[in-house]
Amino acid sequence: MRALLPDLAPWRASADFRRLWVAGLITNFGSFLTFVALPVQLKELTGSAAAVGAIGAAELIPLIVFGLYGGAMADAMDKRKLILWTETGQGVLCAVLLVNSLLAEPLVWPLYLVAAASAALVAVQRPALDSLTPRIVAHAHLPAAAALNSLRWQVGGVAGPALAGVVVAYAGLGWAYAADLATFAASAGLALGLAASPAAHEAARPSLRSIAEGARYAWSRKELLGTYAVDLVAMLFAFPLAVLPFLADELDARWSLGLMYAALPAGSLLVSLTSGWTSRIHRHGLMVVLAAGCWGLSVALAGVMDEVWLVLLFLTLGGCCDMVSGIFRSAMWNQTIPDALRGRLAGIELLSYSAGPQLGQVRSGGVAALAGVRASVWSGGLACLGAVALLATCLPRLMSYDVRTDPHAVRLRESRTADGPGEKAGAAGSAETAPS
Template sequence: MSRLVPDLAPWRSSRDFRTLFFQGAITFFTSFMAMIALPLQIKHLTDSPLAVGAMGAVELVPLVVFGLYGGALADALDRRRLIMLSEAGLGVLALLLLVNALLPEPLLWPLYVVAAGVSALAGLQRPALDSLMARIVPHEQMTAAAALNALRYQIGAIAGPAAAGIVVASAGYAAAYAVTVAGFAVSVLLCTRLAPAPPSPGAERPSLRGIAEGARYAWSRPVLLGTYAVDLAAMFLAFPHTIYPFLADELDAVWALGLMYSAGAVGSLLLGMTSGWTSRIRRHGLFVVCGAAVWGGAIAAAGLSADIWLVLLCLAVAGAGDMLSGLGRATIWNQTIPEELRGRLAGIEVLSYSVGPQLGQVRAGAMAGWTGTRSAFWGGGLLCVGAVAALTALLPSLVTYDSETDEDARRRRAAREAGAAEEREAGTAA
């Protein structure tokens, strides 16, 4: 059992990690309420799967532009300040959703405008959050930190959608948005407790040249390239969240819609609660490809299932696969990327795990409208498995990645150890 219990070493060694854990738990719970209420409100106003899927198209461009720029900002500015300001902006957008929901006849277009704004601010914020983790957590604790962060996310992903379904059904959309506004207010206060995180010495101002430098580095590293490509393929081809309401209708199980949205998080949570063993694994590339293949296969099985409980089980298995793949990606990123490029590469990471779901929403909505809801599930899942197999063959270095022998991982570890030694010497001299 001791090998299964989550490794709490990052929690014990870093005050900032503990603060971000609580801040993120609150943000994820309240944000998920809005994330569920928003597509439900669009469905209520339009009754169109294509209109719901269009959210992905609206969010895509801001995410791409501001994700890349946010990565450059994270390398050039204080990351704590960037996180705090973007969190406050997200709270303002939640307030706009609340105001619109309180109108006698809520408007449709503000929902898309806010979705685009949320995407832009998330793109600015995520690189700062992700790159901060590599600074506040010791090198050897990266997998444990990724598991704890994912655990925090999954708790919000389970409780948030479940609460959203109850709140929307009993009190309306405005109540769900009000909870989101309150959550962001508390989150901003917690962000003020973080230690300053200034840029590295000699950091350059954000520029297209700097962004291109980060992209060239990523392109030159087949292992990094593989993590991006596998995740993009899995999310684009097998991310059907936007059509869950229509599958629930077909199965005559509207009551289970909240469970469908949270089932994947349950699977991820179960893996996270038994993730102690992942801290002792060195072949993190295997996590990436095996987890993505499980995700695609389980989504396909959900589309072929006629029983709602079997669908929920498949979605839970898919969530566990996604969690495993995410642990591998986060560990490889944090163990191999140099500090001076961390923000810009985090911007690319945001695109790899965010653009895929946005495009996947468009794919799922369009395919469901053309060929039916079930084929959008099982067809996308099978395509995902095939794409992962093809990428594994094209990028074999991803599968053979070993944190003890990879040159970039060894170089990053040496840099962290040298920095820690300098801090100890400075403290002794003082």
């Protein structure tokens, strides 16, 4: 059992990692309050499903634009300051939603404006967070850090929506927005205690040229391109969330819809809670491919089952597979990408991470309209399985990747080892040295 439990080495060794982890957990719970409250308020104000669905369209373009530019900013600026200011900005947006909800006649347009602005802030903050982790966590502990970060998100993904539903139903929208505002204030307070994380002295200023430099580096690393491509096709073909309400109806089990939504994050949480084994795996690329293929197979099986409990079982297994893929993708990025390029590569990763599910919703809904709900689910799973197999054939460097021998990983590991004593001391003592 000890071998299966999460590896807590990053938590014990780095005070900054502990701060970021706790801050992320607090913010995650608060964000789910708004995640549920915003579409509920739009539904109440407009009565239109199309108006609620338009939230995704309002968020997609800022994610794409600011994801790339945010990656360049993360490489050129102090990551601590970026995290602090974006967290503060999210709090301001929550305050706007709170004020709007208290009006006698709340307005609709601020909801879309806040959704778009929040997506832009997330796109700026995410590369800074992702590229900060390799600075504050020892190289050997990065897979464990990825698993712990995933555990934080999955706890929020399972418990957050349930808490949000209770708050919105019994306390009201205003209380949901106010609670989210309080979580951002707490998270910003924790971010104040982080040690400064300035850019490397050779970092270029944010520009189209610097973004293009990151893209060229990603193109030169076919194993990294493989991780992006595998994640993109997995979400494009086998992301069934848009049709789950219709699937529950077809199974004559409307009561199961909440369980269907919870099944994927529950599977991910199960892997995170038993992730100790991941630190002993070295063929990360192979694991990414196998896990993505099993994700597609699980979704396909969920689409052909007539028994709702079997559907829930295979959706949960799909969540397990998706989490395994995510852990090893993160490990490959953090253990091989040079410090000066981490932000820009995290911005590119954000595009695949964000665009895949959005496009997957469109695909699953469109196929369901043409061929039926069950066909949309199982055909998407099989298409994912085939696309992943094709990528595995076309990307041998992804399949052969081994963290023990990969030259990029070896170079970065030796560099971190050479700086290890000072780096570890700085990480562990960041509470005492952080500027106020």
